[in-house]
Amino acid sequence: MKTRMLQRYRDGDRMNHWFIALMFFLAGLSGLAFFHPSLFFLSHLFGGGSWARILHPFMGLLMVLGFLGLFFKLWRDNLVNDQDREWRKHAGRMLKGDKAGMPPVGKYNYGQKMVFWAMAVSLLVLIVTGFMFWRPWFAPFFPINLLRVAVLLHSVAAVVLIAAVIMHVYAAIWVKGTVRAMTRGTVTEGWARMNHPLWHDEMTKGR
Amino acid sequence: MSSLQSLDVVARSATTTPTPQVRTSAPALAKLIDESKCIGCKACQVACMNWNDLRDDVGTNIGVYDNPSDLTPTSWTVMKFFEVEPEAGSLEWLIRKDGCMHCEDPGCLKACPAPGAIVKYSNGIVDFISENCIGCGYCVKGCPFDVPRISQKDNKAYKCTLCSDRVGVGLEPACVKTCPTGAISFGTKDDMVAYGEKRSDELKERGFQNAGLYNPQGVGGTHVMYVLKHADRPELEDLPRDPTINPMVSLWKGVAKPLAVAAMLGAVVAGFFHYMKVGPIEEKEVDKSDEKEGV
Numbered sequence: 001m002k003t004r005m006l007q008r009y010r011d012g013d014r015m016n017h018w019f020i021a022l023m024f025f026l027a028g029l030s031g032l033a034f035f036h037p038s039l040f041f042l043s044h045l046f047g048g049g050s051w052a053r054i055l056h057p058f059m060g061l062l063m064v065l066g067f068l069g070l071f072f073k074l075w076r077d078n079l080v081n082d083q084d085r086e087w088r089k090h091a092g093r094m095l096k097g098d099k100a101g102m103p104p105v106g107k108y109n110y111g112q113k114m115v116f117w118a119m120a121v122s123l124l125v126l127i128v129t130g131f132m133f134w135r136p137w138f139a140p141f142f143p144i145n146l147l148r149v150a151v152l153l154h155s156v157a158a159v160v161l162i163a164a165v166i167m168h169v170y171a172a173i174w175v176k177g178t179v180r181a182m183t184r185g186t187v188t189e190g191w192a193r194m195n196h197p198l199w200h201d202e203m204t205k206g207r
Numbered sequence: 208m209s210s211l212q213s214l215d216v217v218a219r220s221a222t223t224t225p226t227p228q229v230r231t232s233a234p235a236l237a238k239l240i241d242e243s244k245c246i247g248c249k250a251c252q253v254a255c256m257n258w259n260d261l262r263d264d265v266g267t268n269i270g271v272y273d274n275p276s277d278l279t280p281t282s283w284t285v286m287k288f289f290e291v292e293p294e295a296g297s298l299e300w301l302i303r304k305d306g307c308m309h310c311e312d313p314g315c316l317k318a319c320p321a322p323g324a325i326v327k328y329s330n331g332i333v334d335f336i337s338e339n340c341i342g343c344g345y346c347v348k349g350c351p352f353d354v355p356r357i358s359q360k361d362n363k364a365y366k367c368t369l370c371s372d373r374v375g376v377g378l379e380p381a382c383v384k385t386c387p388t389g390a391i392s393f394g395t396k397d398d399m400v401a402y403g404e405k406r407s408d409e410l411k412e413r414g415f416q417n418a419g420l421y422n423p424q425g426v427g428g429t430h431v432m433y434v435l436k437h438a439d440r441p442e443l444e445d446l447p448r449d450p451t452i453n454p455m456v457s458l459w460k461g462v463a464k465p466l467a468v469a470a471m472l473g474a475v476v477a478g479f480f481h482y483m484k485v486g487p488i489e490e491k492e493v494d495k496s497d498e499k500e501g502v
Contacts, residue, residue: 034320034343036464037221049321049341050362097485135344136359148348148455155459159467163474170478175488190490 005186006203014182016069023063024165030056031158057134064127071120077107078117083198084110099194106198111171118164125157215375218327220319233329235396238369238380239403240304241434242444243410243418244390247272247286247302251382251391255284258370258381278305280358283367284382291443301436303444304382304391307354307367309333311427314452315364317460318349324364331396331430332369340364349460351426351450369430399432406434425451 009017030052033043043052086103087094087110093101094111102109108116129150133139139147172178177191192200214230256262263281268274272288284306291299313333316325324339325346335346335355342362346355355364370380378384379393392402403420410418419438422428437443 034345036468037223037320037322038468040221040320040322043341049339053341053343095481095485097488099488133344133348135342135357136362139344144348144353145453148453148459151345151348152455152459152463155463155467159471162471166471166474166478170482173487174478174482177490188490194490195488 004189006189006192006200007185008181008187008192009185011185013070013073014185016066017182020063020066020070023059023066024161027056027059027063028158028162028165030059035155035158053135057130060126060130064123067119067123074116075120078113080110080113084113104197105195106202107196109196111167115164115168115171118160119168122157122161122164125153126161129154129157215328215330216326217329218313218316219323220316220325221322230329235430236330236332236369236374236394237396237399237430237432238309238383239392239394239399239432239434241390241392241403241406242301242303243406243415243434243436244388245286245302245304246388246390247288248387249274249286250385250387251304252282252284252286254381254385255367256282258373259283259368278354278356278366280356280360280363280365283307283365287445289444293437293440293443299436301444303433303446305445307333307369307431308352308426309367309369309430310351311429312452314349314351314426314456315346315355316349317452318345318456320345328371330374332371332374333430334368334371335364335366337363337365349452349456351447351452367431396428396430403432403434407438410434410436421446423447423450425449 026046029042030046032039033041033046033049033052034056040049043049046052046055083103083105087105090102091111131138132142132150133147133154142150172182175195177188178195181187189200189204192203214227215233216226217228219226261281261283263275263279266275269276273285275282275285278285284304287303287305289301289303291301293299309332311331313325313327315335316327316333319325320343321339321341324336324341325333326336327333340363342357342364344357344364346364347353347357355366357364370378370382373380380391383391383393392399394402400420400422403422407418407420415436417437417439419435421433421435421438421441433446435441435444435446441448
């Protein structure tokens with residue numbers, strides 16, 4: 001007796017994912033230190049305010065570079081289609097835990113796709129604006145008024161990214177059997193049939 | 208200085224709890240720069256570098272008297288020369304001593320993320336406490352007068368201290384002491400406002416109808432003020448007409464931050480309660496038994 005497994009992520013993709021996650025926490029914690037005085041204590045994790053200021057852009061840059069690796073692999077799977085629009089109409093039932101009432105989905109559901117695009121867009125804004133006020137190298141090349149807009153957009157994008165990650169992590173905890181897709185690379189067939197029936201069919205076709 | 212004057216610190220960057228509030232009777236001070244008396248000798252620049260032990264690099268001449276051509280991390284005050292025609296055919300040479308305005312509502316302090324890197328004293332002086340500065344450059348974005356400069360050598364922000372160390376022991380700032388024409392005065396803010404208005408009236412009698420005191424209210428007034436010959440057009444001398452902290456900075460440092468912190472914490476708390484109420488989504492038992500086929 002053995003539970004049948006389906007391969008959802010390859011080892012390279014999983015390592016890529018965890019590299020992004022690590023950099024997200026490092027860039028996020030150092031960035032939050034400057035975001036609000038109540039969070040400045042986080043800078044001590046990095047050796048003080050100056051070190052947090054020095055390290056933050058490098059960690060952010062590494063996070064974005066890591067994300068590019070996954071982005072080019074996954075963006076096609078995350079294009080929104082008609083099934084997703086149907087799914088969106090029933091999203092309230094999903095939140096109530098009524099999984100059975102949801103239309104069938106492929107590799108990713110509408111919520112996952114939105115998280116993907118929220119991350120992609122916020123990271124794009126973060127990297128562009130972040131470069132603009134990266135001291136001491138790039139900030140001198142931009143006018144102050146532009147930098148004022150940049151720091152505001154950088155903060156907004158950071159909050160969007162953090163909110164998206166909170167949803168991402170929560171959904172993984174909420175839907176049992178999901179985390180092992182990233183820790184082991186495989187999911188059970190039952191999990192796939194329940195949460196991603198179209199993807200399940202695709203994976204087991206011709207078996 | 209920060210420890211010596213800790214009771215005088217009435218505002219402190221990136222600090223959400225009250226600073227010491229016991230010392231309430233310290234009079235607000237101000238420096239008044241009367242441009243009509245300024246001869247552009249730059250003695251104030253020399254006095255500033257002497258007292259503060261600053262030596263800027265020897266720069267290049269840009270074809271005018273301005274030298275250095277702008278504020279730098281080691282030139283905290285600079286004479287700026289303007290050849291202007293306020294009215295057609297009436298050439299005037301205006302000279303303005305540029306430097307920190309010591310705003311009553313300092314944008315640099317509001318923007319600074321490092322606790323205690325920027326403070327405001329009870330006498331109104333805004334000071335950078337360099338040991339707490341992390342070099343992020345946010346003060347530059349907060350300042351409506353483009354004053355702070357960040358050193359390439361040590362990544363610290365610098366600007367005029369209004370000689371807080373001298374003023375703290377009852378002396379006037381070095382530039383005031385050295386000015387040979389009395390163009391720079393120093394005293395209580397009330398006295399300086401009164402004197403500045405008196406000087407403006409005198410200038411009006413002499414034909415400068417638009418003379419006036421530059422003490423912009425958009426930043427709550429300043430502790431460095433000018434008597435301008437053309438107060439109706441401060442932009443003639445690169446001074447903002449109605450300076451305020453940029454709305455981007457106010458939004459970013461104002462309402463956005465607590466809301467965003469609440470939103471992020473709220474998302475975590477909402478997730479926790481959602482899980483407790485709805486419970487996890489699990490595979491159906493039938494599915495599980497389905498899978499357990501013989502291999």
